[in-house]
Amino acid sequence: MSQWIWYPGDYEIYQNMLLHSRRQEFGVDYPCFWTVSAPYPRVNFFRDIDCKEDGEVTFFIRGTGYLFFDGARCAAGVPVKFSAGKHRIEAVTLATEGIPALFSDSDIIPTDGEWYATPGTYTQDGFDVAKTAHECRRVGCLPAYTDKDADLSRFPFREETIKPVKFVADGRFTVYDFGRESFGRVCLVTEADGVVISYGESYEEAVSYGKEGGHSSLVYERLSERGSHELASRAFRYVAVLGKAWGVCAKTEMLPLNYAADFRCDDPKVKKIFDLCAYTFHLCAREFFLDGIKRDRWCWSGDAYQSYMVNDYLFTDRETTKRTITALYGKPPYYEHINTINDYSALLIIGTAEYVFRSGDTEFLRFLWDKVTALYDFIISRLDERGYVVGRPGDWVFVDWSDIDKTGAVAAEQILLFQVYRSMADMAGWLGMADIYTVRADALRERIERDFWCEEAGAYRDSCDSDRNHISRHANIFAIIYDFCTRERAEKICRSVLENDNITKITTPYFEFYELMALCKMGRLDVAQQTLTSYWGGMLSLGATSVWEAYDPAEQGTEHYAMYGSDYGKSLCHAWGAGPICFLGRYCAGVRPTSFGSETFTVAPDPGLYETFTAKVPMRDGVVEVRYDRGRVSVLTALTGGILVFGGQEKPIIPGVVCEI
Numbered sequence: 001m002s003q004w005i006w007y008p009g010d011y012e013i014y015q016n017m018l019l020h021s022r023r024q025e026f027g028v029d030y031p032c033f034w035t036v037s038a039p040y041p042r043v044n045f046f047r048d049i050d051c052k053e054d055g056e057v058t059f060f061i062r063g064t065g066y067l068f069f070d071g072a073r074c075a076a077g078v079p080v081k082f083s084a085g086k087h088r089i090e091a092v093t094l095a096t097e098g099i100p101a102l103f104s105d106s107d108i109i110p111t112d113g114e115w116y117a118t119p120g121t122y123t124q125d126g127f128d129v130a131k132t133a134h135e136c137r138r139v140g141c142l143p144a145y146t147d148k149d150a151d152l153s154r155f156p157f158r159e160e161t162i163k164p165v166k167f168v169a170d171g172r173f174t175v176y177d178f179g180r181e182s183f184g185r186v187c188l189v190t191e192a193d194g195v196v197i198s199y200g201e202s203y204e205e206a207v208s209y210g211k212e213g214g215h216s217s218l219v220y221e222r223l224s225e226r227g228s229h230e231l232a233s234r235a236f237r238y239v240a241v242l243g244k245a246w247g248v249c250a251k252t253e254m255l256p257l258n259y260a261a262d263f264r265c266d267d268p269k270v271k272k273i274f275d276l277c278a279y280t281f282h283l284c285a286r287e288f289f290l291d292g293i294k295r296d297r298w299c300w301s302g303d304a305y306q307s308y309m310v311n312d313y314l315f316t317d318r319e320t321t322k323r324t325i326t327a328l329y330g331k332p333p334y335y336e337h338i339n340t341i342n343d344y345s346a347l348l349i350i351g352t353a354e355y356v357f358r359s360g361d362t363e364f365l366r367f368l369w370d371k372v373t374a375l376y377d378f379i380i381s382r383l384d385e386r387g388y389v390v391g392r393p394g395d396w397v398f399v400d401w402s403d404i405d406k407t408g409a410v411a412a413e414q415i416l417l418f419q420v421y422r423s424m425a426d427m428a429g430w431l432g433m434a435d436i437y438t439v440r441a442d443a444l445r446e447r448i449e450r451d452f453w454c455e456e457a458g459a460y461r462d463s464c465d466s467d468r469n470h471i472s473r474h475a476n477i478f479a480i481i482y483d484f485c486t487r488e489r490a491e492k493i494c495r496s497v498l499e500n501d502n503i504t505k506i507t508t509p510y511f512e513f514y515e516l517m518a519l520c521k522m523g524r525l526d527v528a529q530q531t532l533t534s535y536w537g538g539m540l541s542l543g544a545t546s547v548w549e550a551y552d553p554a555e556q557g558t559e560h561y562a563m564y565g566s567d568y569g570k571s572l573c574h575a576w577g578a579g580p581i582c583f584l585g586r587y588c589a590g591v592r593p594t595s596f597g598s599e600t601f602t603v604a605p606d607p608g609l610y611e612t613f614t615a616k617v618p619m620r621d622g623v624v625e626v627r628y629d630r631g632r633v634s635v636l637t638a639l640t641g642g643i644l645v646f647g648g649q650e651k652p653i654i655p656g657v658v659c660e661i
Contacts, residue, residue: 002110003146004062005139006101007117008367009326010039012140014099015155015287016299016327022232023297025218032298034340037330040119043100045091045139047115056081057106060148063095082109103148115139137367155287157253159184164239164248173198173207173240176248180545181573183283183293184252186231188245195223195243199236201294201572204558206238214566218295235283235293235573237545255285257315260623263584265613270584273536277578280546281310284575285317288324292549292571301328301344302398303576305351306513310578312358313585316618321355322364332374337382341396342389345379346416353423360597362430369431376424379417387444389413400511401550403504404472408465411452411475415460418444419482430596445484458496473497473506473515480518494522508550509536513579520587525608528587532580547577589615589626590645600641603653605633634660 017039020032059067061076068090069080076091089109093100104111118136144156162184164176181201188197198220200206205217219234223243233253241248259278264271284290288299289307304324311317328338328348337345352372356365365372384390388409391397399412421441428435451464452475460475462468476497479485485493497503498519506512512535519528539551542560549571550563563570586592590604598620607613607628615626624637633646635653642653646661653659 001146002104003112003141003143004101004103004150004152005045005111005115005141006099007040007043007119008137008140010099012323012326013037013330014039018153019287020298026216027220035336039099042094043117043119045102045115045117048088049109050086051082051084051108053108054083055106055108057104057109059091060103061093062098062101063093065091065093067091098152101152105148113138113141158256160252162250162252170207172242175206176239178237178250181237181283182250182252183233183235184250185233186239186250188248189228190223190226191244192226193224195241195245197221197231198240199234200238202561203238205561205568206240208568209240218568254282257282257317260316260618261314261581261585262616265610269533269537272540273532273580274584276540277547277581278314280573281314281575281578283546283573285320288327289320289575292574294573295571299324299327301338301348304328305347306579307575308351308355309582313582313617318359325352329368329371332371334375334378336394340394341398342413343398343416345375346420349376349420350423353426356427356430357596358593358598365427365431389417399474401508402472404474405462405466405468405470407463410463411460412478414448415475415478415482415484418484458492471503473503474511477514477518480521481514490522507552509547509577509579516583525587525606528583529609536580546573548572549574585615585617589617591617591619591624602643602645603635604645634658
């Protein structure tokens with residue numbers, strides 16, 4: 001069956017352009033503030049094919065262009081008869097809007113993944129593959145676009161119509177409550193001009209429209225005409241209508257993903273937290289893994305990095321991971337860091353290596369390699385004379401929303417650079433290339449140990465260019481999870497930092513996830529479990545239907561919704577809050593890959609505080625079921641290559657047979 005075909009990566013880049021143009025705040029368009037790549041406007045498609053029978057084909061082009069069929073020029077949209085045998089088809093296309101794309105109406109000569117595309121040289125004698133080999137690639141296509149009239153700008157979500165569970169009159173407004181956080185297009189009929197729709201993740205936000213400054217709802221719109229309306233896609237739980245309207249409902253948009261994971265234990269709150277995280281993550285898994293669905297709706301590399309891990313332990317949806325990585329790399333050359341954030345460039349390279357390790361997808365890595373090396377070269381070009389990451393004009397040294405001394409060289413950034421070197425070494429090895437990176441990693445480690453380690457504090461200080469000698473959790477957490485330091489030093493960090501209440505606590509689920517990982521690696525699973533029920537459970541007890549961008553138990557009432565100088569600036573549905581899914585599957589159920597492509601894996605359960613639990617954990621193209629009951633573990637899976645490790649014993653897991661210790 002034919003599909004629309006395009007130059008590989010350009011569909012993702014096009015959707016990325018659309019995505020980052022849609023944000024609105026306080027009635028004003030607010031496109032992203034970093035560089036956005038564009039699709040190639042001119043693309044040539046070609047294929048050699050041996051037809052088994054005679055037939056007729058018509059090609060359609062998005063944009064403008066023409067075709068050569070066996071060297072004879074022909075127009076798009078005009079039928080071409082052909083005989084059985086070998087043929088070469090070439091298409092020259094150019095699109096001033098959208099992406100150049102090609103479609104065939106023939107099942108004998110379909111447009112599919114067997115075609116090639118290039119933005120490079122074209123001559124009257126055909127394509128010179130030798131000259132264009134670096135850009136001559138198999139086309140991109142998706143099974144959702146099999147109709148010649150398909151709209152390539154419309155992403156293929158699964159849609160469902162939902163209705164409010166209740167509504168109330170509140171002064172000027174009628175407020176419709178849809179029961180939980182949702183994303184989609186509100187539909188209604190208005191009986192007058194000038195009706196205002198105010199969206200809220202909280203009730204208070206929805207009814208705050210019209211207040212001055214940052215005290216109003218962030219997202220609202222005024223309908224200039226009466227009649228039926230299907231509005232732009234928005235995030236909401238509450239929809240406040242100012243004016244006369246009826247028939248309020250919404251058409252939700254979500255990816256058609258299957259929940260492959262589950263976790264429940266003797267504490268019923270843990271199952272509720274798991275489901276809360278899973279629903280949050282599903283809402284944020286869209287064209288790409290987004291940060292959240294209300295305010296930004298942007299693709300941030302740091303948020304996406306955690307999403308790759310959560311995805312592996314919930315959906316194993318490789319296509320969304322690849323779309324996200326492709327969109328974030330865009331097209332070289334690079335003039336600024338990814339999202340302008342130094343650490344986010346590092347996390348994109350690290351995340352690419354981790355995805356390829358888990359999936360074994362070296363074909364995707366080859367497709368990306370020129371971009372990976374270009375981004376790596378950009379990172380290296382910005383180092384100082386010591387080989388350290390430092391903030392340059394236009395850089396945003398982020399790390400986390402926390403009190404971190406960011407003077408000069410920051411320890412957390414240097415440890416990420418260390419992991420970039422190791423990731424580059426791994427990826428070069430998988431592609432059969434020389435490793436020039438490990439020696440750089442080793443040299444950087446020595447410099448970091450010399451300049452940042454503080455023996456008296458038993459921790460890495462934030463900055464080596466400051467007199468503050470400030471200690472935060474962030475660099476020390478990275479040192480543990482990336483195996484930067486020795487086990488002995490990691491134990492010291494646990495005592496001096498992670499278990500020290502005098503060190504400023506983490507307030508974002510983003511870095512709380514990293515802290516949970518570090519605690520689990522150091523055998524403090526019980527501490528991580530307590531954090532899970534107090535931190536995520538705290539949001540749940542306040543009525544959260546999805547995980548928030550940040551949570552401070554000391555805040556009261558509407559204080560929980562404020563951020564970035566706005567009363568309702570906080571996202572109440574943020575992808576980086578879904579980390580417990582990974583924590584429970586990887587560390588409590590103990591399921592993790594141990595070799596390239598996840599060909600082998602271990603199941604090493606650690607129940608911690610739980611007396612019983614059952615878990616379903618995705619692995620490769622299957623699921624591993626783990627049961628624990630008061631000192632007894634059983635595992636069942638159809639997958640090969642598994643080892644059960646528990647209580648000082650090891651047993652091979654035989655596919656389809658219950659393995660017990």
